[in-house]
Amino acid sequence: MTAKPSKIVLAYSGGLDTSVILRWLQDRYDCAVVAYIADLGQGEDLELIAARAKEYGAAEVVVEDLQDEFVNDFVLPMFRANAVYEGEYLLGTSIARPLIAKQQVAAARQHGADALAHGATGKGNDQIRFELGYLALAPNLAVIAPWRIWDLQSRQSLLAYAKERGIAIPDATDKPPYSMDANLLHISYEGGELEDPANEPKPEMWQRTAAPQEAPDKPEKVKIEFEKGDPVAVNGEKLAGAAMLARLNELAGRHGVGRADIVESRFTGMKSRGCYETPGGTLLLKARRALEALTLDREVMRLKDDLMPRYATMVYNGLWFSPERLLLQKLIDEAARHVAGSVTCELYRGGVTVAARASANSLHDESIASFEEDGGYDQRDAEGFIKLNALRLQTWARRDERDGDG
Structure with a gap:
């Protein structure tokens, strides 16, 4: 960014990274920082995290319970698409980031901030998810990504910075086996x-x-x-x-x-x-x-299954607010009516x-599907159905026989 921000809204989790970032933003830009804390049901003591942000110099702390909005407006619409990324991942982190970005933007407008910041690293997906959300909803707000611009490139350098500035995060001195x-x-x-x-x-x-x-x-x-x-x-x-x-x-x-x-x-x-x-x-x-x-209907299900990987990739890649995801959601929601x-x-x-x-909306008709009764289904019709579907196969086979490929 070029101009110096006057106030920044930081997505704050209370851990080592965002606590260092909270102080680093104040040191670098000499401006007020609002710590934004989203309650998405993570099960942490958010009052303690809010107090920690205040202790480390946050000018204001915003804590919002977003659990119902998270489920109703993000998780359930995604599940209507049966979205699974690469066959296994149910997109739990991916779907949370656009909501946090949306609420950061709202907090920036409410508190008169002109910049947004996050603690995602320059190697991962979250930086993209946060920033695509910011830019889709508030293209005029500046974006600050400390991990891409500072010189604190290791856990040890973060710990040293925290020690110098009196930032004491419980259990931060021991390297965890995973994040x-x-x-x-x-x-x-x-x-x-x-x-x-x-x-x-x-x-x-x-x-x-x-x-x-x-x-x-x-x-x-x-x-x-x-x-x-x-x-x-x-x-x-x-x-x-x-x-x-x-x-x-x-x-x-x-x-x-x-x-x-x-x-x-x-x-x-x-x-x-x-x-x-x-x-x-x-x-x-x-x-x-x-x-x-x-x-x-069979073809509706197949269409949904064809589109699902694209939808899942949109969510994974941070394109929740994109026109293509919003358009696709209308089709998915229409299919979900029944x-x-x-x-x-x-x-x-x-x-x-x-x-x-x-289901009262079931398309399963026992009288048709049953092997025990005809139920309006004339089994002789299947002969013509099979012949028509075999026409291209027969044509292909005859050509191969003629060309000696059989």
């Missing part, structure tokens, strides 16, 4: 000893899921009710937003559901190993797809099995 990011949808673990894909994660790392081999030895059935593609009740209890996802996390986590250990392709071009716990999301995805199979009913899943030692499903 963590948590919200109501998931917990991610990466870096440290996990950087080598050959290193198995330690059993004590996992926090939201029981080890499958230690999970209850008795299956548990969970009935989820849906309206317009979204869950609205669990085992007969009406729940919404954060309460809904928390309940699914509790049920699935108890049975060891939702662990993933993957190597993914970062937007920046490198491969990265990450471990994830997404218990409620894993259960929800399984149930949603079962209900879609019952209520959506995805209503209930799905019963069985949870057992790390697995989710669909046991039953029912």
Whole structure:
């Protein structure tokens, strides 16, 4: 950036990196810094984190409970698309960043700030997600990414800087075996000893899921009710937003559901190993797809499945506020209108099995599908259907015979 900012809104987590950044911004720009703290259900003591920000010189501290907005306006719309990145990652970190960016922009406008800052490194995806969000929503605000411009390029240099300025972060002196990011949808673990894909994660790392081999030895059935593609009740209890996802996390986590250990392709071009716990999301995805199979037309399902990897990549790459994602969301939401009913899943030692499903919008017609009765289906019609579909295959085979390729 060229002009000196007058006030900066920093996405503040309370850890070593953002605490050093909070002081560094004051030292470098000699201006007020607002520490923005988003409550996304990460389970931390946010009052303590807010007090820490004040202690380290924040001119103002903003703490917002975004849990319901996170689930209702970000997680559930994404799940309507059945979005999974590279076959395994349920996008727990990716979907949180655009909401934080949106609320940082709102805080900047409210507090008269002219710049935004984050603590993401120059190697990862989060810098892109934050900044694409900032620039999509507030293109006139300056963006400061300390990891790309300062000379503190190691943990030891951060610790030295913190010591010089009286920043004492509990447990910051010991190098952790990995870094963590948590919200109501998931917990991610990466870096440290996990950087080598050959290193198995330690059993004590996992926090939201029981080890499958230690999970209850008795299956548990969970009935989820849906309206317009979204869950609205669990085992007969009406729940919404954060309460809904928390309940699914509790049920699935108890049975060891939702662990993933993957190597993914970062937007920046490198491969990265990450471990994830997404218990409620894993259960929800399984149930949603079962209900879609019952209520959506075959070609609509295939179209959604064709588009899903593109949608997931948009979320992963930070393009939540892009015109293409917004346009695609309209198609997805239209398809979800008839995805209503209930799905019963069985949870057992790390697995989710669909046991039953029912919907007033079902496209399954027993009288047609049954082997026991005709039900208006004339089986003789299948002969012409097969012949028409075989026409191109026969033509191809005859050409090969003629050319001697058979």
